[in-house]
Amino acid sequence: MDWLRRAMYTGFLLFLPIGHTAGAANSEFFFIFCGDSRFGSDSPKDHPEILEQIVQEVNIRKPAFFLYGGDGPDHNTEESYRAFKACLDKLEVPYYNVVGNHDIYVKATGGYSRDNHRKLFGRTYYTFEYDDSYFIVLDSSGHGGRPWGVRVSSPEQWKWMVGELEANVSKYRHTFVVTHTPPYDAPPMENHAFTDPQEAEEFVKLMAKYDVTAVLCSHEHLYYRTEWEGVPYIISGGAGAVLYAPADRGGFYHYIEVHVGDEVEVRVIPVLRSIAVIPDSARVEVGDTIRFRAVGIDPLGR
Template identity: 35%
Template sequence: MVALHSNTMRHPFLLLAGLPLLVIAARAASDRPLSPLPIPGEMVMASPADPGRFTFVVGGDNRSVARDVPPPPTAAQIFAETRLLRPAFALWTGDSIYGSDDTPGEAAHEYAGFLRLAATGDTPVFNAPGNHEIFRRPELERVYESCMGRLYGSFDYGRSHFIALDTEEADRAPGVGPAQLEWLRKDLEANRGAEHIFVFSHHPLFPTPDHPRAGFASAANRDEVHRLFVRYHVTAVFSGHEHLYYASVHDGVRYIVTGGGGAPSDGAPQDGGFQHYLLVSVDGNAVKIQVLQPWRLFEKVGPVQPDGSCTAMVMNYGHDPLSVLVAFPTDQLGAGATATASWTYKGGTHPVPAEIVAPLHPGETDVRVMARQGRGTLVVLTPATK
């Protein structure tokens, strides 16, 4: 057993970590490269303009309550808000389907539904399999690989390294088996020069004290994995399985349980049992993690007017300002087009910065704007003056 020095938190929080800046060395490509899920349609994972500055979303545990029961609407709303937030990508911590006692055909049908849902986020998504996907059934493991891709692997984005672990190996209880553990050790060593290392999995290493059996089946296995995370200065580990929010710090490594995608709650709201997802902002050696509740961020884009102008309203009912990307359905504006934004409350109007940025898709004009918390932000797109 390793000595575990921890701090814990059950409630929404803002984490700003000023970590020691690592020397960035050349890193070998992963021998198990993890690709985004095969989402329908054209999904582009663009390189960051600044390799040390980007955002990503983390969510998971959106499965339904029973076989042949539709999934809850939470994930659909999370992906709708993801489309507005436009992060570089999203990490999903498993239980994307009910699975379990499904036939292989039923599981494949559920995966197709989840992939269609994920496509609405207009963002690449990476998934780590959950117990509902695998259920200790080798045939469901094969279905997962066929429909979703690798069971575990890693990828780089900017100066950061991301690792998906499979804690649901079909031939063993929850944890990380010997072969995967050896791969993890080599992958961490090969990427020790990364500015940040983020890990995501389904079963947490450190679940809530109220649910100690929700973690790894073997404490020795958990501690071996944890020692690797400590040795290689892992920035954060995101997990699901428990349908709640819970954060803890063990020997300097941040562990976050984020199972708020709509599956039945495992706790009262005051104990973290609320629907949520995370927005993670990387800015050099600083990492900020925001806990967002769905159904707090909306947009309404109006039609293109005869003069070529267009307006949109972004409604942010959360408690933090959020940078969003509004996609206007026109690209016929001319080189001198402008975008302005403002929020109005009780008779006072306040301007906020708005910037036209490179569009993600043909036929649209994208505007990046900071949506004021607790307000509606009006965005106005005006064509060039002829």
């Protein structure tokens, strides 16, 4: 698969500037974000071992921290949680976890519970800061199944979120909001975003009102980047769960590096087993100009 050509088709050239500038830079750092692996799944289409490879690459790249976008466990069982956390615990950098709908869904009963998440990872919505950036992590996992959104996940969370934005945006160079479920779907998805369209619209307008640097999401198993009301939204759900789109529409295993300085740049990193650089011509004469193509093979041999 020609991953450079694929990258161009899906709207990125591996380096994707957000272009948000706010005040003078104090320092620069980067973090890594991805989501959706489904540890404990009995489906042959899910490959949580992809996250194992991502963790190895994270330890080589050494970001400031690792941020996981949710749906690490396939379903809300202690066994699935233990397998997922054992993978994260191999990280040699600090990590943060976002609660996803699979994290709370109890398959055996059709119900939902956040107890396992709270026991292993703490609160389901929270904030943290790094350098001169502020991160607001939301719980949008609803009842495991639909409905999904901020209010249905925790009635008091919306007011809390507005309060955090109001009190902190002006204090930091950049503000990132992180939610497992995006407010709107990425094409070609349907019915995987916030269930209440009014809440989705309010959320997008709120992010624009407070000039949020970017909103990071998972849940939809692909890579997608867009802007709603002028705010960049990035969906990264390619950390092992069954992919929801062909590769040329973002359906490939990946993670993203978010480089934060005076401006913010996102780098999309495909997860590959091997890569080859192939010239268009086997014969090269002095003075010739030739083209090369990069061919990447993912961990499943595709």
